Each structure stands twice: as C-alpha cells, then as structure tokens.
Amino acid sequence: MVMAGVDRTDDRVGGRYRLLEVIGTGGMGRVWRGEDDLLLRTVAVKEIRVPSEARLVAQVMREARAAARLDHPGVVKVFDVVWRQGHCWIVMEYVESRSLHRVVQDDGLLSYDKAAQIGLQMLAALRAAHDAGVLHRDIKPDNVLLTDDGRVVLTDFGLATLGDTDTGPDPRLGSPSYIAPERLETGDAGVPSDLWSFGATLYAAVEGRAPHGRGDAAATIRALLTEPPDPPELAGPLAPLLLDLLRRDPEQRPSSAEVESRLRAIMDGPPAVRRARKPYRGRLVLAGSALLVLAGGGAALAASRQGPDQQVRVVAPPAAPAALVASPLDACGFGADPRPVVAATTFAPAGLPKGWIWFRDPSGFALGLPAGWQRSTSGNEVCFSDAQGRRAFSVNVSPVVTQRPLAYWQGREKAARTAGTLPGYERISMGVLLLKRGAADWEYTWRPDSDTVRHERRVLVAVTDQRSYLLRWTAADADWTASLPQQRQMLDLFASAR
Secondary structure, eight states, rough: OOEEETTTSSEEEEETEEEEEEEEETTTEEEEEEEETTTEEEEEEEEEOOHHHHHHHHHHHHHHHHHOOOOOOTTTTTTEEEEEEEEEEEEEEEEOOEEEHHHHHHHOOOHHHHHHHHHHHHHHHHHHHHHHHHEOOOOGGGGGGEESSSSSEEOOOOOEEEESSSSOOOGGSGGGGGGHHHHHTTTOOOOHHHHHHHHHHHHHHSSOOOOOOOOSHHHHHHHHSSSSOOSSSSOOGHHHHHHHTTTTTTTSOOHHHHHHHHHHHHHHOOOOOOOOEEEEEOOOOOOOTTTOOSSSSSSHHHHHHHHGGGGOOOOOOOOHHHHHHHHOOOOOOOOOOEOOOOOOOOOOTOOOOOTEEEEEOOOOOEEEETTTTTEEETEEEEEEOOOTEEEEEEEEEEOBBBOOOOHHHHHHHHHHHHTTTTTOOOOOEEEEEOOOEEEEEEEEEHHHTTTEEEEEEEEEEEEOOOOOOOOEEEEGGGHHHHHHHHHHHHHHHHHOOO
C-alpha cells in the first residue's frame, strides 16, 4: 500500500485516480466511483472528511491497516491511501452491487431463509476479520453489498480498529440503530458487539426496520439503553436467534460458531414462502432542479448522516384486492406514513402562488408547495404528497455527483430494466437540460400493479461543481397533464431563489 500525494496539476487523486461520480455518503465522508489510470481498472475512492488533521491521519491509517490485513472474498480490498494537506482518500476494490438496505427498499423484505443465506456469508467475513484481530464496528444494511452473482461483501471498515488498540473511534460516528448497547454505555467493543450489530442488520432485512428504531437518533439511543428489542413479527424460525444476538448482556450472546450452526439449521429447514406484498420501491429521487433550495452549505451532508437511522416502514397488504384498488395511489411509495407540514413564518420568498406555503425541511433544504401537502421519509428520502396521495415530489438527501448526468440516467434505466423494478416500463423522454453546470432528466411510465399507471419524471442537476441533486415528480398517468402547472411553478420558485 502506497502513501501518495495529490497531483494538483489535474483533477486526479494521487496523480492517477479520476473521480467520476459519488456513489455513497456517510458520517465519515463520501465514496466515489473512480478510474485508476495506471492499472486501468475501476476503483472505489473513499474521501474522508474529519475536522482535526491529527485525528484524520490516525483514523485513516487505523482503517487502512485494519482493512489491508484482511484477505477474504467477503471483505472489500484496500489498494492505496492518498494523503496530503489535510485531505485523505482510501482507494478500494469497486464492487458492482446494491447494498442490503437498497435491496430491501427496492425489492421488499427478505424471507428468513434468504436472510440466513446472506448472514452465513457475512459471518464468514466477520470471523476472518475477528481471527485477524480486526473489529468492524459499523455493521449495518448500508455496509453489506450484494452482487448479482450472489457474492456478499462487507465494506466500510471506517469505524474498525485493531483489537489491541486501547482507544477506538467515537461510537456515535456509527449508526445508532445498529450500535450495541455496551458501546454507548461504556465504549467497550469486542466480537459480541459486532455480533449484536450483525443481528440487528439481519433483523432489518426481514422486518423492514431496526430492532430499536424510533425515527430519530436521540429516541433510538434511549430505546437501545432502556428497552428490549421490538418483537420480530416476520422472522419465522430466525426470530429466536435474532433475539439471542440482541441480548443486552454481551456474555449471554451466542458465539460465532453457534450462530453459524443455527443459521445452517434454518437453511436446512423447509424453504420460506416469500411474503405476498408489494415490494417497497426505493425512489432514486433527488433534490434537484425543480423544488429545492438549500438552507445551508452543509445541510445535505448533515441530512445524509441521519439516513441510515431512518426506518423502512412496512405495512401489511390489504386482505382483498378490492381494498387496494380503493386506496389512494400512495405516490410516495407503498406504506408511507405522511405527516402534515407547517409553513415557515419568516424569510419566505415573495410572490408565492395563492394557496402555497414555504416549508423548511429538518433535513436542511427549503421548498414551496401547495398547502395541505404532507411529508414522509424513508432512509435518505423525503417525500411530499397531496392529501389524496396522487401527486408527490421526493428529495434524496444523499446526492449524486457526476459530470455525465445523461449517462447516469442511461445507466439507471438499464439497471431498472435488468432488475425488473419498473414493470410495464415505457420511456417517454430522456435528455440533457441546458443549465449552467449540467443537468439531465428522464420521463417514463410504469405499472406497479395491473390497475395503476404511474407517470414519473426524474431530474439530476448540478448546483455547484461538487454538489448535484436528484428529484422525482410522481403522479397517476391520467393526472399528469393537470399536474404540469405545479411542476413548472416549483421549478420557477427554485430558479428564483437560487
């Protein structure tokens, strides 16, 4: 592993790694898809942002040493570390994949035997790390990558530390929903702590929510420290193992060997029947050109740090098809839990249309929308919809940064076709928008069921050279033409406020 400098004569990190687009964000920084111009291969480049330079170097080197010691197909490989003048990048293996969190959002909850299968691969990688004296410390659905060929890979040892290190990173840098109670109480961490987070991750895969998830970090931490985990309802024979892994006392949790044995027993049992429910469809919407006004320079990043703690809310399907047909379109996604929005009383832009309000979102942006619309969230996404659930505008607070916005949508279209996540898909248009820093949009229809046609438009727009946003407008196809004036008004408000 080479310590390299940053070549300031071009845009390449270390003089060889070209950063192409942001593929993930978190409390420790951003992850880019990049190209290694020397070895001609695609890489993942983790850009670390920590305020103190001394702490930065220590943390990055701790992470690099931990990950570089591991040689296992279930662990992302570290290739290089680049550091200079307070900036750090870790260059890693690029894994073409979706996170477990994204799979649950896009495809629906996992059956218990599928979760056990994934758990066995995760456990093999964890045991290899533990045997090498390395703790992960940040196991969560976002850090479990699933490839199309069935490989399961653990990534982001960003909170990992060597087993014999006296002082580790602040546990609050992780995701509260997936941190073992003892780490919050005393800071102690060990193999049982990783196994607790492992159990919480499998719990989320089958239940659609974290075992102590309460919607915000403070309430989640209180629940972790004072309450038992919520009883699993959909985990079947996996439930007893999950509850044992989530025991408050680390000494009462099963060992890695016992966990493996019990997972294999579940795999050897009768196959689970996949639950007959509409999959929760994660929206790749982005806060973009049409609606969004940032309230502060760091707002989007601050919001993205909260993303992993948000619950994926799951609502059981209606007992009969007639109930589903009679329900609203639910443009924010199956099972959204909308809440009223409250108009801002100060610094609202002049000239709002009659009956519209200005709303400042807790995630850090502001927007104009018709009075009576409601707000719901899932993961990194914030969705606003009318009272009938027929029109929605969604904002993703984990933005994509790319210099090729049209190519980005072309790639997303191809991925959607391959994965079958947009049944009945028909493209209407896709093209470049003539905005200062580049933008592109994608309009299409698709059928979530036999009686519903949704019409959607997604926009990717760059706000600065380093920040882009995505948005998505969703409406019933029959309502699309009538919704166009609202779309245009939102665009005009955004443009005037920039």
